[in-house]
Amino acid sequence: MSVLSEELREKIRAEFPNYPNKRAVTLPALHLVHDNLRAVSREAIVEIAELLELHPAEVHDTMTFYNFFKDEKNPLGRHRVWFCRSISCMLRGGEELLENVCHHYNVHPGETTADGRMTVEFAECLGACEGAPCILVDDVCHMNVNPSTASALIDKL
Amino acid sequence: MATFEPALFARINKPDSASLKTYQADGGYSRLKEFLSMAPGDVTNIVKDSGLRGRGGAGFPTGLKWTFLPKDYPGPIYLAVNADESEPGTFNNRYLMELDPHQLIEGIILACHAIRSQKAYLYLRYEYGTSYRVLDAAIRECRAAGILGTNILGTGVSCDIILHRGAGAYICGEETGLIESLEGKRAWPRIKPPFPAIEGLFRKPTIVNNVETLCCVTQILYRGTAWFKSMGVPADPNNPRDPGSYGPKLYCVSGHVNQPCCVELPLGVTARQLIEEHAGGVWKGRRAKAVVPGGISMGFLSASELDTPLDFAGPGKVGCLGLGTAAVVVVDDQTSMVDVLYNCCRFMSHESCGQCTPCREGTAWMTKILERIRTGQGRTEDLDLLMEVAGSMGIIPGTTICGLSDGAAWPVKNAISKFRSEFEDYIRSRKASVTSAQQLMAVH
Numbered sequence: 001m002s003v004l005s006e007e008l009r010e011k012i013r014a015e016f017p018n019y020p021n022k023r024a025v026t027l028p029a030l031h032l033v034h035d036n037l038r039a040v041s042r043e044a045i046v047e048i049a050e051l052l053e054l055h056p057a058e059v060h061d062t063m064t065f066y067n068f069f070k071d072e073k074n075p076l077g078r079h080r081v082w083f084c085r086s087i088s089c090m091l092r093g094g095e096e097l098l099e100n101v102c103h104h105y106n107v108h109p110g111e112t113t114a115d116g117r118m119t120v121e122f123a124e125c126l127g128a129c130e131g132a133p134c135i136l137v138d139d140v141c142h143m144n145v146n147p148s149t150a151s152a153l154i155d156k157l
Numbered sequence: 158m159a160t161f162e163p164a165l166f167a168r169i170n171k172p173d174s175a176s177l178k179t180y181q182a183d184g185g186y187s188r189l190k191e192f193l194s195m196a197p198g199d200v201t202n203i204v205k206d207s208g209l210r211g212r213g214g215a216g217f218p219t220g221l222k223w224t225f226l227p228k229d230y231p232g233p234i235y236l237a238v239n240a241d242e243s244e245p246g247t248f249n250n251r252y253l254m255e256l257d258p259h260q261l262i263e264g265i266i267l268a269c270h271a272i273r274s275q276k277a278y279l280y281l282r283y284e285y286g287t288s289y290r291v292l293d294a295a296i297r298e299c300r301a302a303g304i305l306g307t308n309i310l311g312t313g314v315s316c317d318i319i320l321h322r323g324a325g326a327y328i329c330g331e332e333t334g335l336i337e338s339l340e341g342k343r344a345w346p347r348i349k350p351p352f353p354a355i356e357g358l359f360r361k362p363t364i365v366n367n368v369e370t371l372c373c374v375t376q377i378l379y380r381g382t383a384w385f386k387s388m389g390v391p392a393d394p395n396n397p398r399d400p401g402s403y404g405p406k407l408y409c410v411s412g413h414v415n416q417p418c419c420v421e422l423p424l425g426v427t428a429r430q431l432i433e434e435h436a437g438g439v440w441k442g443r444r445a446k447a448v449v450p451g452g453i454s455m456g457f458l459s460a461s462e463l464d465t466p467l468d469f470a471g472p473g474k475v476g477c478l479g480l481g482t483a484a485v486v487v488v489d490d491q492t493s494m495v496d497v498l499y500n501c502c503r504f505m506s507h508e509s510c511g512q513c514t515p516c517r518e519g520t521a522w523m524t525k526i527l528e529r530i531r532t533g534q535g536r537t538e539d540l541d542l543l544m545e546v547a548g549s550m551g552i553i554p555g556t557t558i559c560g561l562s563d564g565a566a567w568p569v570k571n572a573i574s575k576f577r578s579e580f581e582d583y584i585r586s587r588k589a590s591v592t593s594a595q596q597l598m599a600v601h
Contacts, residue, residue, distance in 0.1 A: 021340075024359075028321070062342055065344065066323075067325060086246075087497065088411040095595055096594045099594035122598060124243070125245040127243070127282070129484070130411055131417070140286055
């Protein structure tokens with residue numbers, strides 16, 4: 001019984017023609033698996049490695065370099081909400097915003113709420129400093145966020 | 158200055174500015190066929206003559222970089238577009254990608270023609286989800302219209318763009334870190350030489366250019382080198398190594414200002430002009446205490462240095478590392494420099510790739526020392542210790558492979574030399590001013 005569905009494998013294979021070798025598909029494959037399965041498990045790493053003709057250790061090495069990918073022990077919630085903590089957001093209340101949200105939803109950065117709705121993360125500069133403090137909901141940025149607009153966004157997820 | 162007309166940002170406020178239809182209505186791609194019929198070397202010469210310098214941070218002359226490719230190489234040659242914009246305070250490339258993607262695509266096609274590449278990889282930071290969707294749609298439009306693909310507009314020139322999403326790592330903005338990441342590996346920068354132009358992506362000759370740089374290429378081809386050279390700061394005649402700072406630049410202004418913004422101006426505007434004339438002044442009627450001139454890795458301008466022109470040479474004359482990304486971050490007089498520096502150090506510690514010991518250890522220890530100072534446990538000799546660590550890491554002292562480390566050291570050097578008494582007073586007061594919110598963030 002494989003972890004990666006045939007549909008997911010097809011999507012990974014569809015990336016092959018874009019690159020001169022299969023190893024370059026490591027990040028695209030990790031993204032596809034992570035998005036769909038909310039984590040990249042040990043089994044998934046082995047199956048990705050088979051598809052890309054790599055050793056599982058090579059896929060694991062790349063995956064763990066980027067703090068982005070979760071393993072099966074710590075899977076993502078249904079949504080991932082990133083709070084910027086870099087300088088421009090820090091200067092305009094980003095740290096207080098994150099504290100407020102963590103308190104309100106009873107969660108720490110890096111953890112998922114008990115109902116599985118949201119994983120809260122801190123982020124380094126999200127590149128939306130003109131709208132500091134900003135947050136990223138999955139991969140959509142929201143600017144000039146305060147505790148009440150953050151809650152309104154999160155409650156709609 | 159009063160007559161300055163934006164070029165890179167000429168279209169961003171128009172309705173539907175990201176579509177192929179409106180781009181073509183504004184004259185976009187109208188001379189692409191003509192440019193693609195020119196010899197590649199002629200396109201390179203135009204860019205070389207314009208004096209365009211890379212907008213990503215290092216300011217290396219773009220046309221000159223292109224000439225480093227091996228002559229008569231049978232191929233393939235690659236263009237890697239650096240859209241990993243991650244320097245804190247920087248968001249100019251996001252505007253270009255979200256609001257005028259075709260200006261970038263045209264620049265990519267022109268650059269590919271100049272360097273005889275048929276494939277560009279656009280390395281986009283994952284966090285820019287909207288940019289991804291806008292660019293993806295724009296690339297599809299171009300393929301359907303014969304502007305990307307084989308035999309573009311019947312010229313015999315072929316070029317395609319592959320969008321490649323990153324996974325949240327600052328080091329991927331370093332050109333060889335970007336290349337390693339694109340190849341599917343951890344983004345550990347390579348030892349140079351060989352430079353990417355000789356052996357880069359997939360071990361083939363590769364040019365890495367920033368998004369804004371490539372948008373400038375489009376503008377230079379359409380408007381001419383004389384237009385580009387008509388603005389900015391000319392080369393210093395007394396310094397044969399100064400290539401000058403020509404053309405428009407996108408300046409980002411954020412932090413403690415009334416109207417944070419991204420604004421296009423000729424190179425050489427001062428930090429004070431940006432704050433007062435474009436960002437609505439310092440917020441809450443306060444004064445600026447410190448200003449980051451071009452992303453945190455460039456260090457700080459003090460309040461007395463705000464008239465420094467922000468061209469490629471300006472910030473260096475007052476002890477900063479350089480112009481960097483021209484991202485200006487304003488810190489008001491009610492903010493502790495200890496907190497600001499801690500934030501910079503924590504960022505660099507988090508983002509150090511861990512390959513070189515002086516950077517991995519140096520960034521972590523500088524953060525720990527600042528944490529000690531912030532919690533009231535600092536010693537005055539800690540400031541000398543910070544300066545010693547900062548002075549020992551980076552390409553400049555010759556201890557690391559890439560420049561991340563210099564960028565980690567610079568805010569420390571600048572903050573302590575320009576604001577030393579504030580740090581000393583803070584340490585002597587033995588106060589612990591860390592709030593619960595700051596504590597939550599105190600994870601490296």
